[in-house]
Amino acid sequence: MTQDLTQMTAAQLGKLYAKGKASPVETMKAVLARTETVNLILNAFCRVDAEAALAQARASERRWKKGKALSPIDGVGVSIKELVRVKGWPASMGSKLTDKTRSDADAPAVARLREAGAIVFAQSTSSEFGHKGVTDTPLNGVTRNPWNPAMTPGGSSGGAGAAVAAGLGPLAIGTDGGGSVRIPSSFNGLVGLKATYGRVPNWPPTLNGDFSNTGPMCRTAQDCALMMNAIARPDPRDPTQLPADDTDYVKALKRTPKKPRVGFLLRMSEHPLDIEVAAMVTKAARQVEKLGCKVEEVDAPPFPHAEAGKSFVTQWLTNSARLLEIYPEARHGEFDPNLLAGAKAARERYGVQDVVAAVAIRREAAVAWNLFFEKYDFLLTPTVAVQPFAVLKNWPDGLDGKPNMMWSPYTATFNLTRHPAASVPCGLSSAGLPVGLQIVAGHFKDAAVLALAGAYADAHPLDFPVLPETP
Amino acid sequence: MTADLAMMPAHQLVKLYKARKASPVEAAKAAIARIEAFNPRLNAFQHLDPDGALRAARASEKRWKKGGKRLSDIDGVPITIKDMVLTKGMPTRMGSLATDENGPWTVEAPVAQRLREAGTVLLGKTTSPEYGWKGVTDSRLFGTTHNPWNLERTPGGSSGGGVAAEAVGMGTLAVGTDGAGSVRIPCAFTGLFGLKPTQGRVPLFPPSAQGTLSHIGPMTRTVQDAAMMMNVMARPDPRDPYGRPDDAENYLKGFDKGVKGLRIAYSPNLGFVEKEKIDRDVAVAVEAAVKVFRTLGAKVVEDSPDLQGLDPRAILNAHWQSNVAVLFKGFSPEKQALMDPGLVKAAEIGANLGQEAVVGAIHQRQQLATIMNQFMAKHDLLLTPTMPMTAFAVNHNAAWEGDGVDIGWTPFTLTFNLTRQPAATIPCGLDREGLPIGLQIVGGHARDALVLRAAAAYERVRPIPAPPMAHQI
Numbered sequence: 028m029t030q031d032l033t034q035m036t037a038a039q040l041g042k043l044y045a046k047g048k049a050s051p052v053e054t055m056k057a058v059l060a061r062t063e064t065v066n067l068i069l070n071a072f073c074r075v076d077a078e079a080a081l082a083q084a085r086a087s088e089r090r091w092k093k094g095k096a097l098s099p100i101d102g103v104g105v106s107i108k109e110l111v112r113v114k115g116w117p118a119s120m121g122s123k124l125t126d127k128t129r130s131d132a133d134a135p136a137v138a139r140l141r142e143a144g145a146i147v148f149a150q151s152t153s154s155e156f157g158h159k160g161v162t163d164t165p166l167n168g169v170t171r172n173p174w175n176p177a178m179t180p181g182g183s184s185g186g187a188g189a190a191v192a193a194g195l196g197p198l199a200i201g202t203d204g205g206g207s208v209r210i211p212s213s214f215n216g217l218v219g220l221k222a223t224y225g226r227v228p229n230w231p232p233t234l235n236g237d238f239s240n241t242g243p244m245c246r247t248a249q250d251c252a253l254m255m256n257a258i259a260r261p262d263p264r265d266p267t268q269l270p271a272d273d274t275d276y277v278k279a280l281k282r283t284p285k286k287p288r289v290g291f292l293l294r295m296s297e298h299p300l301d302i303e304v305a306a307m308v309t310k311a312a313r314q315v316e317k318l319g320c321k322v323e324e325v326d327a328p329p330f331p332h333a334e335a336g337k338s339f340v341t342q343w344l345t346n347s348a349r350l351l352e353i354y355p356e357a358r359h360g361e362f363d364p365n366l367l368a369g370a371k372a373a374r375e376r377y378g379v380q381d382v383v384a385a386v387a388i389r390r391e392a393a394v395a396w397n398l399f400f401e402k403y404d405f406l407l408t409p410t411v412a413v414q415p416f417a418v419l420k421n422w423p424d425g426l427d428g429k430p431n432m433m434w435s436p437y438t439a440t441f442n443l444t445r446h447p448a449a450s451v452p453c454g455l456s457s458a459g460l461p462v463g464l465q466i467v468a469g470h471f472k473d474a475a476v477l478a479l480a481g482a483y484a485d486a487h488p489l490d491f492p493v494l495p496e497t498p
Numbered sequence: 499m500t501a502d503l504a505m506m507p508a509h510q511l512v513k514l515y516k517a518r519k520a521s522p523v524e525a526a527k528a529a530i531a532r533i534e535a536f537n538p539r540l541n542a543f544q545h546l547d548p549d550g551a552l553r554a555a556r557a558s559e560k561r562w563k564k565g566g567k568r569l570s571d572i573d574g575v576p577i578t579i580k581d582m583v584l585t586k587g588m589p590t591r592m593g594s595l596a597t598d599e600n601g602p603w604t605v606e607a608p609v610a611q612r613l614r615e616a617g618t619v620l621l622g623k624t625t626s627p628e629y630g631w632k633g634v635t636d637s638r639l640f641g642t643t644h645n646p647w648n649l650e651r652t653p654g655g656s657s658g659g660g661v662a663a664e665a666v667g668m669g670t671l672a673v674g675t676d677g678a679g680s681v682r683i684p685c686a687f688t689g690l691f692g693l694k695p696t697q698g699r700v701p702l703f704p705p706s707a708q709g710t711l712s713h714i715g716p717m718t719r720t721v722q723d724a725a726m727m728m729n730v731m732a733r734p735d736p737r738d739p740y741g742r743p744d745d746a747e748n749y750l751k752g753f754d755k756g757v758k759g760l761r762i763a764y765s766p767n768l769g770f771v772e773k774e775k776i777d778r779d780v781a782v783a784v785e786a787a788v789k790v791f792r793t794l795g796a797k798v799v800e801d802s803p804d805l806q807g808l809d810p811r812a813i814l815n816a817h818w819q820s821n822v823a824v825l826f827k828g829f830s831p832e833k834q835a836l837m838d839p840g841l842v843k844a845a846e847i848g849a850n851l852g853q854e855a856v857v858g859a860i861h862q863r864q865q866l867a868t869i870m871n872q873f874m875a876k877h878d879l880l881l882t883p884t885m886p887m888t889a890f891a892v893n894h895n896a897a898w899e900g901d902g903v904d905i906g907w908t909p910f911t912l913t914f915n916l917t918r919q920p921a922a923t924i925p926c927g928l929d930r931e932g933l934p935i936g937l938q939i940v941g942g943h944a945r946d947a948l949v950l951r952a953a954a955a956y957e958r959v960r961p962i963p964a965p966p967m968a969h970q971i
Contacts, residue, residue, distance in 0.1 A: 266918070267864070382856050383821055383856065
């Protein structure tokens with residue numbers, strides 16, 4: 028078999044380019060060819076800019092030939108979630124209501140990726156304004172999971188997750204306001220990182236304010252590190268970014284702390300947990316121990332999880348409610364019914380004091396977890412409490428047949444607290460569906476999170492599904 | 499001799515300690531003598547602990563003796579801390595009758611902990627209006643605090659006790675808090691240097707009712723003393739989840755480098771303050787101070803940010819009124835009845851704001867900060883007046899006969915609580931009535947050291963005068 032360039036990681040492609048054994052143009056052509064057919068099934072992309080992609084690939088090829096590659100990911104394809112601005116593309120946000128004129132500037136992460144020579148070739152689907160953890164919208168329809176197209180890829184960065192798992196570009200930019208990088212990373216068998224808030228600059232300010240993070244989704248931690256080296260750079264447009272530091276995330280992959288103290292928490296609170304997910308994540312915790320970590324079962328910090336959850340939901344829904352003011356009432360019927368219901372409920376349910384209390388509780392929750400991370404270098408949890416479920420559902424059914432609204436209890440806490448958190452695949456369930464392990468650490472320890480994710484993932488790689496190019 | 503010790507800057511005092519020409523006990527005694535002389539007129543302290551201070555001073559004295567090991571560069575320096583900052587074993591009343599006078603006083607705020615670990619000598623807690631709610635300093639708990647430049651005038655607030663003490667040597671260093679200007683307003687009104695650091699630089703715990711609007715900062719008679727305080731206070735603490743990464747910044751490094759070549763923007767009205775609201779003497783003094791920066795070699799241009807219709811006053815009002823509403827609701831009706839009627843009114847207005855108003859204000863805060871960040875990408879520093887006016891009569895809740903519920907009378911300071919930028923005030927002259935005027939120096943995020951450096955450059959040619967009262971001991 029000849030080499031299938033669509034199944035290569037960015038790190039592998041960079042090495043092939045450097046040796047002249049593959050070129051950005053042939054790679055891009057392979058990715059575009061695969062996209063043309065596979066995207067019909069998955070609906071991972073709402074826009075593919077083949078012409079511009081090939082032009083960028085040719086420019087990259089010239090750079091590699093001259094030995095003047097801009098970075099190790101020069102000439103590697105990257106897709107951008109539709110919540111993130113790309114110059115020349117509309118910021119569609121998965122919504123029928125958004126202004127579809129072309130953006131006149133790149134978001135910081137996109138600008139940095141271009142400066143690194145990456146090929147911005149496609150726009151990936153999101154739930155409307157990223158409001159839910161699965162990916163279907165009135166604008167773009169349903170996005171599917173390449174491991175089983177009857178299943179959801181999760182969300183809200185579902186298009187990004189499906190694309191990378193299916194070989195439609197090895198790199199993807201997702202955004203994560205409550206788990207939207209980690210949930211689809213878990214459901215598609217990827218490594219995804221929500222870094223410490225402010226590590227990856229954002230612009231323009233989003234609907235979900237300082238809950239929202241831009242992050243990498245890839246097949247390996249090394250690819251995430253390569254992306255972080257490009258996108259974790261300061262941009263004057265983000266007033267809440269962290270100060271610049273010169274971390275080399277790739278080099279840092281080799282620097283895991285000696286005998287780190289790791290807390291393992293199987294349940295955040297009283298919520299259902301899929302028995303296979305529980306078994307696989309428990310096994311993963313033991314495997315992490317074999318990597319030289321000191322793993323112990325822990326309790327969540329002495330802070331009521333329900334309060335933190337309420338704080339998150341209050342802020343999330345009242346932010347969504349702003350859409351009711353931004354867009355004319357006559358068109359509200361065009362919103363995803365789930366988004367509209369949440370926004371309207373927020374208007375009725377929450378007064379000014381609820382909002383202020385939610386902000387205060389957020390801080391208290393962050394203090395509690397900060398003190399936890401004084402004792403532990405890492406926390407391990409499942410990423411999601413269930414396996415990928417059928418498309419066109421906003422939540423799965425529970426064992427009792429009733430809707431399970433608490434299917435994703437692990438991720439949003441760390442949007443509240445701003446701690447860095449990654450999802451790393453820990454195997455396939457008996458249904459052949461990926462399950463994710465969440466790795467969390469103290470503030471600013473983004474490189475350490477990726478390093479542990481990498482150490483684990485390298486020891487336990489997944490075989491990705493190769494979908495047929497002829498339907 | 500003792501009188502000199504009390505007014506001596508910390509950086510000189512510790513030199514005397516080192517040379518064993520003065521001792522921490524003598525310095526503490528000098529400060530206590532001034533408290534006895536001036537405090538009856540100024541009413542700057544909520545709590546005094548002369549015995550504890552002398553004990554701490556004696557312990558420090560041992561460390562400065564031969565073979566001793568001093569704990570920091572400000573070991574043995576007398577300090578005061580605002581009544582809004584928790585201190586273990588010492589009462590914190592938040593300026594409020596609604597707090598329990600019996601404690602327990604079991605929690606030590608990070609900043610108090612760092613200062614005690616540094617060996618400083620804590621004289622007591624300085625007055626604040628109830629929960630720091632207004633920019634002047636009076637309360638039902640302790641009465642009225644006065645301005646040492648003119649006893650009929652307010653020292654400003656909410657850190658009014660801290661500045662009244664600092665200006666006349668009742669302590670060498672003072673800690674204030676700043677949620678909309680509460681370090682910079684009183685420093686401007688009493689002729690002191692004050693810094694509101696970048697948000698998250700000086701850790702804050704327990705959380706303030708004002709969330710990330712609230713900052714803790716130094717209030718001093720020299721810029722160098724503020725830098726020395728920052729070297730102790732600005733250290734990370736896990737109890738502040740908004741703390742910035744530890745960059746081990748040395749605030750004295752490059753302190754003397756001056757402003758030559760720095761790109762400095764001068765904005766007389768910050769792009770939104772109505773010119774008629776700015777006192778003429780203030781405008782003239784600030785203009786003259788800007789010229790000094792030119793003389794010192796800075797590249798000064800007049801430039802104001804385009805706030806695209808945003809009004810920082812409205813954004814801040816929505817934040818703080820709604821925050822106060824939740825604070826107020828946390829008290830029993832009996833306790834609520836003890837609270838400042840002005841605060842109660844603000845809480846009522848806050849409680850009646852719509853959800854949309856508050857969520858909208860949170861988003862506008864980010865938009866404002868985005869605009870200011872891009873403005874600061876063009877300039878190293880920004881100069882504005884600190885206050886539109888000088889100190890006004892005591893026992894008013896606000897300037898311009900306002901009720902204090904609208905905090906818009908301090909537009910220059912509050913903008914940088916919203917944007918989280920470092921902002922300092924330095925005295926730049928006196929008005930027609932002999933009252934101090936402040937120049938505000940603002941930096942980009944985390945550029946606190948640059949703000950200090952520019953203030954120091956100005957101070958070298960325009961030293962900070964003490965109020966006449968300070969010499970009347």
